[in-house]
Amino acid sequence: MAEPAPAPPHESAWLHVAGAAPYIDDLPERADCLHAAIAQASVAHGRLTKIDIAPALALPGVVAVMLAKDVPGINDCAPIVAGDPILAVDEIVYAGQAVAAVAATSLDAARRAASRIKIAIEPMPAIVTVDRALAVGSFLTPSQTMTKGDAADGLARAPRRLEGTLRLGGQDHFYLEGQVAMALPREGGDMLVLSSTQHPTEIQHLVAKALGRGFKDVVCEVRRMGGGFGGKETQAAQTACIAALLAWKTGRAVKLRLDRDVDMTLTGKRHDFRIDWQIGFDDAGRISAWSVDLAARGGCSVDLTDPVVDRAMFHADNAYYLEHARIAGHRCRTHTVSNTAFRGFGGPQGMCAIEYAIDEVARALGKDALDVRLANLYGHGSRDVTPYHQRIKDNILPELMRALETSSDYRNRRRAIAAWNAAHPWLKKGLALTPAKFGISFTNTFLNQAGALVHVYTDGTVQVSHGGTEMGQGLNTKIAQVVASAFALDFDRVKVTATVTDKVPNTSATAASAGTDLNGKAAADAADKIKRRLIAFGAEHFKVPPDRIRFTAQGIEVGTRRLTFAELVGQAYMARVQLWDSGFYATPEIHFDRERQRGNPFYYFAYGAACSEALIDVLTGESRILRADLLHDVGNSINPAIDLGQIEGGYIQGLGWLTAEELWWDPAGRLRTHAPSTYKIPTARDLPEDFRVAFWPEANHADTIHRSKAVGEPPLMLAISAWLAIKDAVAATAEHRLSPQLDAPATPERVLLAIEDLKRRAKLPAEARS
Amino acid sequence: MTITVNLTVNGQKVTRQVEARTLLVQLLREHLDLTGTHVGCDTSQCGACVVQVDGVSAKACTLLAAQCEGANVLTIEGLAKDGKLHPMQEAFREHHGLQCGFCTPGMVMSALDIVRRHPSPDEATIRKELEGNLCRCTGYHNIVKAVAAGAKAMRG
Numbered sequence: 001m002a003e004p005a006p007a008p009p010h011e012s013a014w015l016h017v018a019g020a021a022p023y024i025d026d027l028p029e030r031a032d033c034l035h036a037a038i039a040q041a042s043v044a045h046g047r048l049t050k051i052d053i054a055p056a057l058a059l060p061g062v063v064a065v066m067l068a069k070d071v072p073g074i075n076d077c078a079p080i081v082a083g084d085p086i087l088a089v090d091e092i093v094y095a096g097q098a099v100a101a102v103a104a105t106s107l108d109a110a111r112r113a114a115s116r117i118k119i120a121i122e123p124m125p126a127i128v129t130v131d132r133a134l135a136v137g138s139f140l141t142p143s144q145t146m147t148k149g150d151a152a153d154g155l156a157r158a159p160r161r162l163e164g165t166l167r168l169g170g171q172d173h174f175y176l177e178g179q180v181a182m183a184l185p186r187e188g189g190d191m192l193v194l195s196s197t198q199h200p201t202e203i204q205h206l207v208a209k210a211l212g213r214g215f216k217d218v219v220c221e222v223r224r225m226g227g228g229f230g231g232k233e234t235q236a237a238q239t240a241c242i243a244a245l246l247a248w249k250t251g252r253a254v255k256l257r258l259d260r261d262v263d264m265t266l267t268g269k270r271h272d273f274r275i276d277w278q279i280g281f282d283d284a285g286r287i288s289a290w291s292v293d294l295a296a297r298g299g300c301s302v303d304l305t306d307p308v309v310d311r312a313m314f315h316a317d318n319a320y321y322l323e324h325a326r327i328a329g330h331r332c333r334t335h336t337v338s339n340t341a342f343r344g345f346g347g348p349q350g351m352c353a354i355e356y357a358i359d360e361v362a363r364a365l366g367k368d369a370l371d372v373r374l375a376n377l378y379g380h381g382s383r384d385v386t387p388y389h390q391r392i393k394d395n396i397l398p399e400l401m402r403a404l405e406t407s408s409d410y411r412n413r414r415r416a417i418a419a420w421n422a423a424h425p426w427l428k429k430g431l432a433l434t435p436a437k438f439g440i441s442f443t444n445t446f447l448n449q450a451g452a453l454v455h456v457y458t459d460g461t462v463q464v465s466h467g468g469t470e471m472g473q474g475l476n477t478k479i480a481q482v483v484a485s486a487f488a489l490d491f492d493r494v495k496v497t498a499t500v501t502d503k504v505p506n507t508s509a510t511a512a513s514a515g516t517d518l519n520g521k522a523a524a525d526a527a528d529k530i531k532r533r534l535i536a537f538g539a540e541h542f543k544v545p546p547d548r549i550r551f552t553a554q555g556i557e558v559g560t561r562r563l564t565f566a567e568l569v570g571q572a573y574m575a576r577v578q579l580w581d582s583g584f585y586a587t588p589e590i591h592f593d594r595e596r597q598r599g600n601p602f603y604y605f606a607y608g609a610a611c612s613e614a615l616i617d618v619l620t621g622e623s624r625i626l627r628a629d630l631l632h633d634v635g636n637s638i639n640p641a642i643d644l645g646q647i648e649g650g651y652i653q654g655l656g657w658l659t660a661e662e663l664w665w666d667p668a669g670r671l672r673t674h675a676p677s678t679y680k681i682p683t684a685r686d687l688p689e690d691f692r693v694a695f696w697p698e699a700n701h702a703d704t705i706h707r708s709k710a711v712g713e714p715p716l717m718l719a720i721s722a723w724l725a726i727k728d729a730v731a732a733t734a735e736h737r738l739s740p741q742l743d744a745p746a747t748p749e750r751v752l753l754a755i756e757d758l759k760r761r762a763k764l765p766a767e768a769r770s
Numbered sequence: 771m772t773i774t775v776n777l778t779v780n781g782q783k784v785t786r787q788v789e790a791r792t793l794l795v796q797l798l799r800e801h802l803d804l805t806g807t808h809v810g811c812d813t814s815q816c817g818a819c820v821v822q823v824d825g826v827s828a829k830a831c832t833l834l835a836a837q838c839e840g841a842n843v844l845t846i847e848g849l850a851k852d853g854k855l856h857p858m859q860e861a862f863r864e865h866h867g868l869q870c871g872f873c874t875p876g877m878v879m880s881a882l883d884i885v886r887r888h889p890s891p892d893e894a895t896i897r898k899e900l901e902g903n904l905c906r907c908t909g910y911h912n913i914v915k916a917v918a919a920g921a922k923a924m925r926g
Contacts, residue, residue, distance in 0.1 A: 009863055016871030017859035017878060019806015019846030026805035174906050176810045176818055176872040226808075226872030227906050260811045472870025472907045641866040645908055649869065652909030676815040676904065684900035684910040691911055 007639040008491040011477045012224065012470075023226050024180045024194050025257050033182075034063055034103040036246050036256035037110035039117040040265065041092040041099050044126035044669025045335040048090050048099065052118035056102055059116065061109035064250050066101045071245060073212030077237040079202060081141075081302040084338065086210060086241045092121050093300035094337050095670045096265030098238065103246040103254050111259075126335040128669040130274045130297045133332035140298045141306050146313050146327040146597040148387045154289025154324030158280025162360050166277065167743040168349050170297070171270035171342055171657040174681050175471075177226020179267060180257040181240040183207075183247035190217045191244050196225045197236035198469050199509035204501040206237045207244040218244075223498035228471035229653070230341030233509045234303055235267040264674040268340030269663060271296040271308055275353045280324075281361050285372035289324040292316050292353050296346070298331045299338035305331045308339070308346035310443055310594075314601065315350035317387050319397050319435040320358070320376040325387040335669050341511060343653065344713045347438055348720070352658075352744065355434050355720050359727060363739035369724070370410060370433050374401060377435070389598045394605060394701040397435050400631055401609050404433060407694070408611035408629035417613070421732045426618050429626070430728030433611040436717035439602030440513060440710045441590050447508040448587035448603075450518035454483060454526040456579040460566025462487065462494045464526075467507030468519040469499045473712055474642035475515045481638055482520045482705060486527035488551040489565060504582075513606070513710035516638065518585055520705035526583030533579075537572045604702040606709045608632035610651065610718035612688070614725035618733055618755060621748030623659060623726050627690035630718050635700035635709035647693050647715040654719025656682040658744045659726065726751065734758040738769055775835050779804070780848030786835075794838055795819045795830035798845060806846040806875045810904070817903030820876040820883075821845045827883035829902075846875035849882075858882055858920035867916030869907030877903050881917040891921055 015021035039056075041048075053065040068075050068087040078084035088099045100117050104110035127138050155161055177196060181203075184192040191211065195203045200220040208218040220240070225232055239256050247254040258266065273296050280289035294312045298305035309329040316327045358376070362369035377397050378384050384392045405411070410433055417429045442448050452466040464483050470476045476496035484494045497503065508518070531551070539546040544559035556563045563571075569579055592599035611629045616622065630651060634643045660680050664673045673679040699707035723746055730740040733755050740754040761769045771790045776783070779802060786801050798804040798821070807830055810818035814832035821830045822844040849856040855863065858881050868874045877900070884891055884899045891899070896917045897910070905913060 009866060010868065010871075012871060013863040013866075013868060014855070016868050016874045017846075017855060017862045018850050019804075019875040021871050022805065023808070023872065025809070026799075028803075174904075176816060176870065176904065176906055177808070178810075225870060226810075227870045229906070260813065472868075472872075474869070645866050645869055645912060648909035648911040649907050650909075652911075653906070675813060676811050677813065681904060681906060682909075683904065684897040684914060687897060687910050687914070693911075 007641055008477065010474055010642065011480055011496065021224065023177050023224065024182055024196055027182065029255065030184065030253040033253040033255060034105060034246065034250060035107040035110045036101055036103050036243060036254050037114035038098045038242065038262060038266065039100040039114040039119060040262065041088060041097045041119060041121060042095055043092060043121050043123050044095045044128065046092045046121035046123040048088055048092055049122050050120040051100060053100060055116040055118065056113035059109060059113045061105040062102060062113045063105065064103045064246060066245050066249060070249065071210055072248065074209040077206045077241045078301060079234040079303060083301040084303065086238055094335055096337060098266060101242045101246060103250055126669045128334055128336060128665055128667065130272065130295050130332050133334050134295055134330065138333045140302045140331040140333045143328055143330045144310065144313065144597060146387050147325065148322065148389065149324035151289050151291040151324045151326035155278055155280040155291060158288050159282045161278065161280050162357070162364055163278040164360060166275040166353060166356050168273045168275065168352055169745050170272040170339060170663045171661050172264055172663060172679060173229045173231030173269065173342060175225070175227030175229060175231055178258045178260060178263040179236055179239040181243040182253065182255040183243040184253045185247050185251055189213065191247065193218065193220045193240050193244055195220055195222055195236050195240040196232055197222055197240065198228045198233045198471060198511060200469065200499055200501050201507045202509065203237055203240045206241055210241045210245055211248055219500060219502045221498050221500045222469050225469065225471040229343045230345065230511065231267065233341040233511050235340055261674050265671055268299060268303060268338045270342035270657065271298065271305065271339040271346065271349065273349045277353055277357050279357045279361060283365065285361055285365055285367055285375050287320060287322060287376050290322045290354065291326040293328045293330065294350060294353065295330040295332055297334050297336065297339060299334055299336045301338040303338040304341050305339060307443055308341065312346035312350035314388060314439055314443065315347040316353050318351040318354045319378060319437045320354060321378045321383040322387055327387055336665060344716050345512065347713065348654065348717050351436060351717050352720055355724060359724050360739055363731065368414065370405065373435065388601065390600045390602065392605065396633060396696065396698060397437060397607050400607055400633065400696050401435055404609045404611055404629060404631040407631065408433065410611055413613065428616050428618060428729040428732040430614045430725040430732060432721045432724035432728055433609060434721040434724060435609040436607065436714055438606045438714040438717065440517065440606055441587055441601060441603045442508065442512045442514065443592060443601045445590050445592060448514070448518065448590060449508065450522040450585050451504040451507065452519060452522035452526045452583045453503050454523060454530060454581060454583065456530055456569050458570050458573045460493065460564065460569055462489065463497055464494060464523055465497045465500065465503040466519040466523050467499065467504045468515040469510040471510065473515065473646060474639060475510065475519065477642060478516045478638045479520055479523050483523050483527050486524055486531060487565060488553050513712035513714065515712065516708065517704050517710055521585035522583040524583065524705060525585060526581045529581040529583065530579060533577050534568060534572055537575055537577045538568060541571065541575065604700060606633055606714040608714055608718055610721040612721040612725040614722060614729050616726060616729040616751055621752035623746065623751060625655065625688040625722050628688040628722065630693045631696055632715055632718065633696040633698065633709060634711045635704065636707040637695060638706050638708045643711050644693055646711045650715030651718050652682050652687065654716040655686065655722050658719055658723040659746050662745050662747055730754045734762055738762060773836055775839055777838050777840060778842045780845060788835055790836060792835045793831055794833040794835050797835040798830060804845050804847050808872055808875060810872065817880060818873050818876040820879040820903065822879060822882065827880055846878060857923035861916040861920030861923060865912050865916040865919055867908065867913040873903060873905045877905065877913055881920055884917060885921045885924055889921065889925060891918065893918065
């Protein structure tokens with residue numbers, strides 16, 4: 001294998017900066033194109049008694065209104081377990097649910113018409129919160145429990161115990177490009193759907209089912225998304241299905257682009273969690289037992305809640321060896337929007353649980369939390385079995401964390417901060433260094449497969465199609481690099497096409513950080529088949545042994561002569577050699593028995609650690625991150641610029657989740673933060689003042705593409721250090737004598753409440769303070 | 771009600787009959803096919819629709835087309851000349867100041883306005899001035915670097 005060429009910029013970078021990279025809403029519209037809008041329910045739970053569409057139909061420009069009863073096929077866009085009606089049937093299960101859809105000659109007419117549809121709903125009691133769902137036993141699917149050793153006995157025998165309840169908020173994806181699809185009817189009732197989706201195969205399937213057609217009759221295409229983050233894994237389907245249904249009904253092209261308020265009230269988000277934990281440990285801070293109940297607000301339907309809570313369970317150990325562990329995951333059914341995939345997919349919530357508990361252990365013992373973390377890390381060759389009984393063989397965290405401890409100057413800064421805090425009553429600083437260990441592979445084993453199609457043309461340029469989708473993460477750039485390096489070609493000789501279901505079928509979602517791992521291997525497999533044919537041809541044609549044919553950056557060496565790639569493929573074509581092929585990849589060595597909660601669900605782990613320093617204003621609760629040092633493991637980076645961007649962006653997105661972004665439902669179950677006016681994602685001002693990011697220089701131990709590692713999700717969890725740094729700063733307001741309760745997001749309001757709570761507790765008798 | 775608007779867009783004089791309520795961003799995207807100016811939030815907060823009106827940056831979703839009568843509008847499509855990127859565009863490409871690219875046109879246009887007001891902006895100034903442009907992918911780090919590099923390149 002040739003060395004990868006120097007990393008090129010994002011394959012669409014030129015187009016992006018020129019404003020010439022079209023998203024679906026930028027594409028030319030067919031002359032017959034209609035625009036669609038959705039009418040939504042305004043109550044969280046109730047019986048749908050009447051829908052009056054006459055006022056909508058009376059508006060000029062309105063061509064069609066679609067209700068559930070008009071759907072010719074299956075009125076469901078759920079990914080796994082049925083229960084996500086495309087349009088509501090008779091029961092409303094969340095405020096914002098789609099009830100009707102309108103197609104009109106202009107977007108303005110469609111939106112006006114949708115707002116005039118009269119929806120009568122007989123309200124019923126709504127379960128809005130996780131607490132209420134737990135109290136009344138409202139679950140989507142059965143709870144699962146993972147056990148190792150005997151946690152109850154371990155807790156009973158532990159010299160010291162702590163317990164607590166932690167609440168973590170959800171997160172809206174806030175992809176800059178909202179959900180959008182354009183459906184284009186083709187001959188014989190076939191349908192082409194352009195969708196901003198991470199999962200074109202699922203769009204193909206669900207549209208076909210909704211239309212009552214075969215999968216062969218529907219094609220889904222996605223060139224690029226304006227951000228995804230998990231929010232377009234399943235949540236793109238409803239928009240695509242509605243566009244296709246209206247296109248079927250009218251026989252015309254239909255475009256549906258959700259405006260931001262509709263997007264935020266209609267589509268699912270990161271799961272918020274209630275976490276009840278107990279931890280047993282000794283005076284040295286060594287953990288012996290961990291028992292945790294992870295309860296997620298799943299919302300009104302199953303969607304991806306099962307695997308999300310599974311992944312939370314898989315990460316409730318984070319980086320730590322637990323002799324006795326009991327990890328339970330609960331999937332609460334509520335009358336709120338159905339929560340879904342979001343970068344990390346439950347992993348961040350599981351990690352937050354144990355990182356928070358370890359912070360509490362350290363405070364109870366008066367130790368530095370870093371020392372407690374280091375004392376409990378998984379080992380090498382011993383203390384290396386997870387609560388799901390997978391042995392960890394590639395652990396690098398002890399070395400990585402020590403390296404970050406040094407490079408971030410942790411110990412000196414810890415002392416300097418203590419001195420600084422002693423001198424500053426109204427501003428306080430905090431510091432935290434936390435690790436992340438993230439399991440790579442879909443935990444549903446069958447999803448770990450991918451296909452690719454490579455075409456070598458006779459001018460020596462190459463086109464690649466694969467099952468993954470480009471949402472900004474640079475997947476297409478990396479795939480082009482992989483194929484270019486296989487043939488030793490310049491990057492610009494290779495083009496990655498839009499992802500289309502008629503090129504590569506039966507694909508998995510671009511998710512679980514696995515896009516490059518899976519599709520890169522599949523593309524390399526296809527390229528390798530072509531390369532072997534070219535070598536066989538060259539050996540015979542030029543009468544040289546096959547091992548005398550080498551693909552180099554200077555061209556193809558065939559014995560003593562040198563050809564350009566174009567010359568070789570041109571001659572191979574004349575000799576009737578097949579110059580295109582497909583490739584396939586299935587991740588080896590993984591399996592999981594969900595009944596017993598045991599197995600090897602992950603092919604390998606991605607590691608990282610971050611040290612964050614926070615500053616809080618004691619009087620306003622505002623916080624800032626003064627400095628963040630990130631040390632992250634990407635294996636052999638295929639494209640360092642892209643990987644750095646993933647790490648920086650992931651950290652900031654995690655920082656938003658844990659410190660600023662607040663989804664607030666009123667008691668009636670209506671989301672009140674449904675636009676950027678009230679829902680605040682990080683801006684450029686929220687960047688750490690001093691932001692240092694470095695790679696851990698070590699190849700992946702597992703046989704991945706170019707020995708790289710998945711990088712999409714893991715860095716998000718580095719932001720846990722920022723949240724715990726804020727907690728440390730809050731603790732400084734009470735001279736670290738008490739440990740604050742700080743739920744996420746740690747908004748100024750929560751920081752102030754935590755400070756006030758410390759003041760209140762400080763006045764109590766010593767035994768009542770904890 | 772339909773009105774006539776006359777303005778100059780990327781150096782070209784244009785006249786269009788539009789409904790009076792038409793926003794500048796709609797005029798650009800739907801009437802002039804200049805779709806590089808994006809709509810991200812519909813409510814003047816995300817900055818994906820930033821253009822220049824008479825040399826000053828403006829969010830095109832918060833202006834009526836009628837307010838731009840006689841104005842000189844510059845959009846992202848008007849920056850590159852003869853297939854050669856503007857130095858600020860080149861800086862965003864070179865410094866990986868983009869991922870999904872959706873916010874990029876607005877970022878580049880805002881960056882030009884920052885340079886207009888602060889020819890040699892330091893990092894703190896860039897961070898502060900970019901507050902009206904949201905990016906969900908990059909974490910802004912490379913965008914800030916790109917703006918600084920673009921400003922330097924523009925100074926020559």
